[in-house]
Amino acid sequence: EAAVTQSPRSKVAVTGGKVTLSCHQTNNHDYMYWYRQDTGHGLRLIHYSYVADSTEKGDIPDGYKASRPSQENFSLILELASLSQTAVYFCASSNRPQDTQYFGPGTRLLVL
Amino acid sequence: GDSVTQTEGPVTVSESESLIINCTYSATSIAYPNLFWYVRYPGEGLQLLLKVITAGQKGSSRGFEATYNKETTSFHLQKASVQESDSAVYYCALGDRGSGGSNYKLTFGKGTLLTVTP
Numbered sequence: 679e680a681a682v683t684q685s686p687r688s689k690v691a692v693t694g695g696k697v698t699l700s701c702h703q704t705n706n707h708d709y710m711y712w713y714r715q716d717t718g719h720g721l722r723l724i725h726y727s728y729v730a731d732s733t734e735k736g737d738i739p740d741g742y743k744a745s746r747p748s749q750e751n752f753s754l755i756l757e758l759a760s761l762s763q764t765a766v767y768f769c770a771s772s773n774r775p776q777d778t779q780y781f782g783p784g785t786r787l788l789v790l
Numbered sequence: 791g792d793s794v795t796q797t798e799g800p801v802t803v804s805e806s807e808s809l810i811i812n813c814t815y816s817a818t819s820i821a822y823p824n825l826f827w828y829v830r831y832p833g834e835g836l837q838l839l840l841k842v843i844t845a846g847q848k849g850s851s852r853g854f855e856a857t858y859n860k861e862t863t864s865f866h867l868q869k870a871s872v873q874e875s876d877s878a879v880y881y882c883a884l885g886d887r888g889s890g891g892s893n894y895k896l897t898f899g900k901g902t903l904l905t906v907t908p
Contacts, residue, residue: 682835711895720794720881720898721836736895768835776824776886779896781835 681705684769684782691789697756699785701769709772710752711736711779712744714765721768727752728775759789792817796882796899803872804907811867811902813856813882824885825858825865826896831878839867839880872906879903 681704691697703710709728713721723736725744733744741763743755756763766786770779796813803809817823827839827849840849845860856867865882882899 713898715901718900720883720900721896722898723895726895770836775895778826778838778841781828781837783833783835 682769682771682780682782684767684785686785687783688786689788691756691759691787693760693789695759697759697763697787697789699754699756699767699769699787701752701754701782702750703752703769703771703780704750705771705773705780706749707771707773707780708749709775710746711770711772712742712752712754713768713770714738714763715768715784716765724754724767761789763787764789792819792884792897794882794884794897794899796880797902799879799901799903800905801902802905802907805874806871809867809869809872809876809904811880811882811904813865813867813899815863815865815882815884815897817863817884820884820886822886825856826881826883826885827854827856827865827867828881828883828898829878830881830901836881872904874906874908877904877906 711726712724715721727733727746745753766784769782772779793816797811824843828836829839830836840851842849842858848857879901881901884897
């Protein structure tokens, strides 16, 4: 069974602070993705990666950095967290971009 | 750009009744769309419910069905008789079959919260 895990599952951060969200997959997939979901919106792609040590911008990359140190791990970094980044964040992986994506359980981030 | 529009929630249905969640899409930058329904149960991540990559074909899973209609650009989700365990958020999504373009993302609808009452 494909598995994508995320940590933490929830976090409260202060405005201006640094936040790191982590994702780990055991699927041996090349592609990994970070999405955010806000009330009233579908999931929107922040960053993605198709190989270790390389990341690509998605549709809404501003205010976020990503890091892919290995095939299994993909982090999302908020250097200066802002109120507008309060959302649920989902990580996903897939073998190829057109294949089924497997999602983690999500991280609920509240920035105060 | 590409977009997906689906039934605004929340939707409440009584157990054993039928269900339809509408989904229409616009694929302006995708030559060969793949269409998906994902489901998110409480406390869990999204998981694939069904996927159809060829226009005119129907996908089915767990009693749910959806037909890829290229003429009406629709991919409605239907179930003849829902159960309480179907209570979840349902997402319609649009992807690229991989025609050689650079569209690596899924485009999601906003999600439809379904509650099935006993």
